[in-house]
Amino acid sequence: MNNTLTKSRTPYVDIAKGLAILSVVLLHVDYVYPKLSFVNINGMLGWFWHVPVFFLIGGFFLKDERLANPVLFIKGKMKSLYLLALYIYLPATLLHNAFFDWGWYSTEAVYGDKIIAEWDVKEYALGIIKTLLCAGREPIMGAMWFVYVLLFALCGYSIIVFIVNKCKWGGYCVPVILLALQTASCIFTNVYGLTIPRFSNAISVMLLLYIGQQLHGKLQVKFDNPYLLVAALLIVYESSLLTGNVFLNHNSFKDVLHLTVGSTAALYVICYVSKKLEGCRIGKWLELCGRESFYIMGLHIVGFKLCTMALMGIGVVDGGLERIMTPEINGNILLLLVYTACGMVIPLILIASFRKVKSLIIRK
Secondary structure, three states, X not given: OHHHXXXXXXXXXXXXXXXXXXXXXXXXXXXXXXXXOOOOHHHHHHHOXXXXXXXXXXXXXXXXXXXXXXXXXXXXXXXXXXXXXXXXXXXXXXXXXXXXXXXXXXOOOOEOOXXXXXXXXXXXXXXXXXXXXXXXXXXXXXHHHHHHHHHHHHHHHHHHHHHHHHHOOOOOHHHHHXXXXXXXXXXXXXXXXXXXXXXXXXXXXXXXXXXXXXXXXXXXXXXXXXXXXXXXXXXXXXXXXXXXXXXXXXXXXXXHHHHHHHHHHHHHHHHHHHHHHOOOHHHHHHHHHHHOHHHHHHHHHHHHHHHHHHHHHOOOOOOOOOOOOOOOOOOOHHHHHHHHHHHHHHHHHHHXXXXXXXXXXXXX
């Protein structure tokens, strides 16, 4: 997301992130897509690629010299990722009981296979401690798992680079180690059913960071070859149809090729399209969304809740506010578009308003 980029931004990269976050929001709307034998519609729309592409882009601007100094690197990431996530996650934790009062939570709803209830003082203290330790499970912040996995993966990657350099094992040791770790993580999840939330997937993601770094930083891939575009599209189409979707929040993917090759092909497609969109109106809007993708990721569920409240107020929907994402919209394409727009735009409004208020306070 925003925090792995340098101050000098690259428009097509922000547009690619904008496309990825648009896909995330779109597919978090509870809309059932048609199931066809010849195409995996929701996979092509994003369940196959959107989060892996984010992680690949997360490696674009990583530098070996910074990775080789894990103390300074991790310190920087704690400031740019951990604290930023905490600014969003901690207020949500403190509002846990208020969400019940507002109807956003319910003791009769299931959130991540769990039933939740209002907290007493002891439970509040425990919830705050978990949030500080990157172990919070606040339903409305469900999408923030991505930020913590990115943080852990970046830290782990830096430590591995440091160890390899210290031992003078050679440049090819890093990708081999990362491949071995991803393979082990995949086997533990798929064969033994052992998945440690936010750690198993962080282990799987480190190789994606490396690939992104190599493609953009070392190989300087231009993402402008139409023949490679067609090849990449065929890989995404075939893999999403025959192998299925990728759910990195549960470390769920078929095998290493499914994740790395499929998501790298998807990255090529997204970056190719993003370069074509540079300078046009929709490209400018997606570029903005890409720059603010961190906040859209963290706050789009809030956008869904506010949208549902508005729709309930005018009688368009008759319930479902307590659901973790959106009410079931039963194939209503108009509501799909409305929820997607609110999930994208409301976080932009919220963060712009916050910055405006903060600026006024500082001036005074």
